[in-house]
Amino acid sequence: MEMSSTNHLNGQFDSDVQETSEWMEAFQGVIEAAGPERARYLLSRLSAAAQKAGIKWRDSRNTPYTNTIRVEDEPPFPGGSDALAMEQHLGSLIRWNALAMVVRANRAYGELGGHIASYASAADLFEVGFNHFFRARTDDFGGDLVYFQAHSAPGIYARAFLEGTLTEKELSFYRQEIEGKKQGTQGLSSYPHPWLMENFWQFPTGSMGLGPISAIYHARFMRYMENRSLLKPQDRKVWGVFGDGEMDEPESLAALSLASRETLDNLVFVVNCNLQRLDGPVRGNGHIVDELETLFTGAGWNVIKLLWGSDWDLLFARDKSGELVNALNDTVDGQLQTFAANDGAFNRAHFFGQNPAMQAIGATLTDDEIDRLRRGGHDMKKIHAAYEAAANHRGQPTVILAQTKKGFGMGAAGQGKMTTHQQKKLDTSDLIAFRDRFRLPISDADCEALAFYKPADNSAEMRHLLERRASLGGFMPRRNKVQTKLAVPEISAYAKFALEADNREMSTTMALVRMMGGLLKDAVIGKHIVPIVADEARTFGMANLFRQVGIYSAQGQLYEPEDIGSILSYREAKDGQILEEGITEAGAISSWTAAATSYSVHGLPMLPFYIYYSMFGFQRIGDLIWAAADQRARGFLIGATSGRTTLAGEGLQHQDGSSHVMAAMVPNCVSYDPAYAYELAVIVQDGMHRMLDNNEDVFYYLTATNENEAQPSLPQGAEEGIKRGMYCLQSQENPDVRLLGAGPILKEAIGAAALLKEKFGVIAEVWSVTSFTELARDGIAAERNQRLSYVSTEAYVTQQLSPSRGPVIAASDYVRSIPESIRAYVPADYVTLGTDGFGRSDTRANLRDFFEVDAKWIAFAALRALPSGKDAAQLAKFAEVLGLDLGKPLAMTV
Secondary structure (H helix, E strand, O other), rough: OOOOHHHHOOOOOOOOOHHHHHHHHHHHHHHHHHHHHHHHHHHHHHHHHHOOOOOOOOOOOOOOOOOOOOOOHHHOOOOOOHHHHHHHHHHHHHHHHHHHHHHHHHHOOOOOOOOHHHHHOOOOOOHHHHHHHOOOOOOOOOOEEEEEOOOHHHHHHHHHHHHHOOOOHOOOOOHOOOOHHHOOOOOOOOOOOOOOOOOOOOOOOOOOOHHHHHHHHHHHHHHHHHOOOOOOOOOOEEEEEEEEEEHHHHHHHOOHHHHOOOOOOOEEEEEEEOOOOOOOEEEOOOOHHHHHHHHHHHHOOOOEEOOOOOOHHHHHHOOOOOOHHHHHHHHHHHHHHHHHHHHHHHHHHHOOOHHHHHHHOOOOOOOOHHHHHOOOOHHHHHHHHHHHHHHHHHOOEEEEEEEEEOOOOHHHHHOOOOOHHHHOOOHHHHHHHHHOOOOOOHHHHHHOOOOOOOOOOOOOHHHHHHHHHHHHHHOOOOOOOOOOOOOOOOHHHHHHHHHHHOOOEEEEEHHHHHHHHHHHHHOOOHHHHHEOOOOOOOOOOHHHHHHHHEEOOOOOOOOOOOOOOOOOOOOOOOOOOEEEEEOOOHHHHHHHHHOOOHHOOOOOOOOEEEEEEEHHOHHHHHHHHHHHHHHOOOOOEEEOOOOOOOOOOOOOOOOOOHHHHHHOOOEEEEEEOOOHHHHHHHHHHHHHHHHHHOOOEEEEEEOOOOOOOEEEEOOOHHHHHHHHHHEEEEEOOOEEEEEEEEHHHHHHHHHHHHHHHHHOOOOOOEEEOHHHHHHHHHHHHHHHHHOOOOOOOHHHHHHHHOOOOOOOOEEEEOOOOOHHHHHHHHOOOEEEEOOOOOOOOHHHHHHHHHHOHHHHHHHHHHHHHHHHHOOOOHHHHHHHHHHHOOOOHHHHHO
C-alpha cells in the first residue's frame, strides 16, 4: 500500500538541498503571484514532461497525515463559541443516555447485547449533522437521506429522547421489542430496522457494507427521478455515516466509480475512522485513512481528511522542522490505538519523546492537555468545516475520512481497547469517570442507577436543540407513511395476448417483457414503471424497449451507436427509463430497492421490475434482498431463465433449483413459479393491486423461463386458484392419481397423465401449482388457527384435494423441499420429485431425465404410489414400458 507522499519523500536522500530550496521558493512565488490555478497547470505540465522523458513518476494519491482543510479556510462555527459550547454539552448528555440505555439493558439481561463504543466515537459526527446539515422532509422539500452507522443506533435513540420523539419508557425497552409490547409500549430495535420501527427508521444498515452501496444507488436514483421530471431538483443530499472496518466489505467499495462517473455531488460519505474493527485494529501495520484516500481518490471522489482537532493547530504551527508531521506519517494505526488507550504521561514518553524536536513540542503541554488532545472527529468546529465543504462541493461525490477514538471518553473501561466493541457493562467507578470526563450534571447515585438525564423543557439546552432541528425542517430519522395510490390498468389493457393466447408459442420471459411494454404505454402508470436489468436486456428480449423508453444515462448519448440503423438500436438518454446497470447484480438490486421504496422515501410510488438470471438473485444477493424486505420494498423481482432443467446447456452455476427456497424465507416476499403466460398476467395484476392500490408492504418474486411453448388461454374461473397457489387444469371425475406440476414441469405432468392413460389405463388429474410457498404459508396459518381455537379451518391445499383420496405426485424444477413444504396439508399419500443436485450442460430432455422430473419419471412415481405399484415384480415392467433405467445414480450424489 502506498503511504503518504510526505512519508515517501522523507525516505529519499536530498542530494542538493540548495537546488531543492530554489525550486520550492520558485513554486511558492508562482502561488503568491499567479494563484493556485497557475500552480496546478505548471505541475501538470511537469508531470507530462516527466512521462515524455521516460521518467517513471506519478504523484502519490496520498496527502500528508494532516487535515485537508487548512485552519485559515475554516468557516466560523454558526452561533459562535456559545453555540459550540452548548452543542458540545448536549452531545455529552446524549452520550450519557446512550451509554445508560445499553448498560441498563445488559445489567437486567446480560444476553441482550448492544454497543457503546461505536457511538462514543461517532457522537460528534452525528451531532454536527443533526444540528446543521441533516434536513428533514417538509411539505415543500423532499428532505435529505441519511444512512446511519448501525452500531450507533443507541445514540440516535438517545437524541430522540431529548427531542421528545421517544419516551423514557421506550428507552427502557431497548432490544426488548416483545416485552415492550407486553408492557404497552414500543421496544427499540437493535439496529435501524424500518420493518420493526416503521415510523422511525428509513434505511436498514445493520448488515455492514450494504449501506454504502445502497446510498450510492439511491443518490443516483434521485438524479434519475429528477432527469425524468418526476422529482423537482432541490439540492437534496444523501449522507452516509459508516465505519472504517465496514469498508472492507465488497459492497462498500463496489460502486464508487459509478458515483464519480455520474458526478453524484448529492452524495456525502462520512467514514468514522476509529481505526478499530470488532477484534482489533483495522490496519494495525498501516494507515486505513491513507488506504481509503487512495481508493476514493482513484475512483474520482473528493476526499477530505479530518484527522486532528483544533488543539493540534498550535502544535503544527510550532512544527518548523516538520518532525510532528513526519511522526504522524510514520505512526501506524496499531500504535495510534495504543496511544488512545493510554494517558498523557504515556503519550508524552512514547509519542512526543521520539526526538528532541518532538520533545520540545510536547514540553508546551501538560500531561492532562496531552491526554485531552482531540482527534478531528471529536472536534465539532473541524467537523462543521468538513461538512460545509462537502455540502458545497460540486462535480464529485465527497468522502470525509474522520479520525476518532473508539470508545471515546470511556477511559480505562474501553477507550481504544481491543475489547471495546464488546464492552456492554461498566461498574460504578467507570460510570462516574465518564460523567466527570464530560462534566455532566448527574449525581453519583444517578450514575449508579443509570438514570436517564433530560434538561427541563424551558432550559437553554432544550431550546437550542429544538431550534436547530426546527431550522432544518423537523426531527430525523423519520419514515414517511403517507400513502399515495396509483390506478392499476385493467388486465386486458396490457395482457390480453396472454389471456387469449390460443396456443401461440412464446416463453414466459417474453410474455413478461411484453406485458411490461404494455404497462410502459399506460397513460397513468407508465411513467412509474422502472425496468432494471444487469446487462442481459437482449437475452431477455428487452431490446425493443431501448427505442420505446430509452436507457437512462446522466450524460445522454455522446456517441453514434454501431447499430444506429437497427429498429432495436442501443439508445441512451438523460430521460431514459430503463436502468441498465452493467454486470453488477448488487448494483441492480440496490437500484431496485431505491425504486421500490420511493413511495415512502420520496412520497412518489414507483413500480420496479428487476429482471435477471434467477440463479444470480437470492443466492448471490440475498442479503440485499433481505435488507429491501426490511425497508418494506414494493416491486417485482423476475427470476428469468429459471429452473434447474430449463436453462439448457448452461450448466452447474447458471441453473437455478433453489431460489424459491430462499424466497420462502423472506416473510413479505410473495413468490410464484407460473407455467403459463396467463398465470403470469393474473399474478402481475394481483401484485399491482396489492402494492399500488392497497398499499401493502409486500414484493413479488416471479420465475420465468426461456422455453418457447404453446400458450393456452386462461381457463374460466382459474384466477382465484392462480393467486392462492393451485388450480385444477385437467379435472377427472374419479381420478386414480393427482399430478401436481409447477412452472416448466407442468407440461411434464400433463405428458405423464397422457402416458398413464395410454400405456397403463390409469386416470390422472392434473393440477397447476403456481406457488408452493403461498400454499405452505396458508397451511401454517390454518394449522395454527386449529391449534389455538375450536374453529376448524382447513388449509387451501386440503380443501382442493380432499374430494379424492388417490395419491398425489408433485414435481417442480426446484429442489424437493419446495413441494415437500405442503406435505402436512395433503390429505393423501404424497410423493415429491425435484431437482436436488448440481446442474449439467445438456438438452432439457436429458436434464429432466437426469433429475427424474420428466413425464416418464412422473408417470413411474404415480404407478409406484398406486396399489399395483406395491408389487415389486411390477417395477421392472413399468420401467421397461416407460424406457427408464432404474439403476442410474441419484442425481444429487454425482
